[in-house]
Amino acid sequence: MNKKIKFKLWHLLAASALLIALFLPLPVYIDAPGAAQDTSSYVKVKGHRDNTPGKFMLVYVKQVKATPVTWVLSFANKYADRVPAQQEVGNYSDKEMQRIQTYYMSSSIAEAKYRSLTMAGADVKRRYIGLYVMSVLKDSNFADKLRVGDVVTRVNGKHYNNSYEYIQAIKQISPDQKVRLTYLRGKKQKNTAGKLIRLPNSSRHGLGITLTDRVKTSSDVPITANMEGIGGPSAGLMLTLQMYTQLSHKDLLRGRQVAGTGTIESDGSVGQIGGIEQKVVSANKAKAEIFFAPNNQKLDKQDNYLVAKKTAAEINSNMKIVPVKNVNQAVSYLQNNK
Structure with missing residues (x-):
């Protein structure tokens, strides 16, 4: 082999x-600090413009599929996590995961609308669908019957008003009994059955x-939230x-400049996030x-507030980390602290 061929x-x-x-692409995802975005750029309330100085910011985690180079470089970032793909997305495709995150965000927006309108004293109706x-676990007896995006509306013929009631109803069913589920696929109602x-x-x-939860809210005050690809429930x-x-x-x-994170429930309670x-x-x-962090003391060292406070100290941040269990605590803090 001559030198020219070897060179080529x-x-x-x-x-x-x-x-x-x-x-x-490696079978690993890298979760790293993303960005903080002005929430007013996503939320539009008809007849109620946002003219206040300052801004609320939602924050998100940047998730990318690793390559050999990005995997190595990620070790230079203390706050980058390398998560096996199976743990991060299971057996779902990127498209399915995007749909799942969209469903979470849709539910979060509906609850945010309901809670904010209620707090403002506006007429609002909340319908739990x-x-x-x-x-669906591969071992589930519903694995070949239900799809991501279906909406379960009845268990054994009965409709409930929240996820807790559904869970409690399922707990009362004996493992040797079949469970009848009524569900929506798009606009079409279907039925199926299987054992636990x-x-x-x-x-x-x-x-x-x-x-x-799949929830719909209706009010005379139109509110829209176009999240432009941001998914999940943590911006609630x-x-x-x-x-x-x-x-x-x-x-x-x-x-x-006020940032924060946490899910929102219809009663205003704020939930933990990843x-x-x-x-x-x-x-x-x-x-x-200011950074609002969900606070649940029962979680001990894994409580979002405690982890947030520890992280802020590690990076020598001057941010005030504020624990909140519900949205009213956040409002009260902003009203009573300069």
Whole structure:
């Protein structure tokens, strides 16, 4: 083999290796600090413009599929987590995961609308439709019957008003009995039946399905929230604060940069979320002065507030980390603290 051919061969091998290192997808996802976004750019309340100085910010985690290069580089970022694909997305395709995150966000927006309108004293109706099917275990007796996006509306012929009531109803069913489910696929109503299974790593029996609430709200005050590809339920608290500020015309911000995270329930309670460390880093980078973090003392060291406070100290942030159990606590803090 002459030198010219060897030279070309080495160049070809080097180019191939570079392409593999840059673009070969690994079965790993990298979760890293994302960004903090002004919630007013997503929320529109008809007849109620946002003219207050300052801003509310939602924060999100940036999730990317790893390549050899990004996997190595991620070790330089203390707040980047490398998560096996099976753990992060299971057996779902990127398209299915996007749909699941959209369903979570849809539910979060509906609850934020209901809570903010209620707090502002506006007329609002909340209709509980049922439970979105988010995932089905392969061992579930409903694995070949239900799909992601179906909405379960009845269990054994009965409709309930929240997910807790559905869960309690299922707990009362004997494992040797068939469970009848009524569900919506699009606008078409369907029925199916199957027995419960023993849930993984548990002594309990269940459907083997991951579910989240499907809710609709209606009001004379139109509110829209175009999230432009942001999914998941964790923006609920900040969306509620943004909507309420516009509806009430109260200057809660007073020129401040306020970030935070947490799910929102119809009663205003704020729930725990994932990726709290990355979100604190993102908020600090965006120069937030206040960061609201869900607080549940029963979780001990895994409580979002405690982790957020620890992370803020690690990065020498001047942000005030504020624990909240419900949205009223966040409003009260903003009203009573400069």
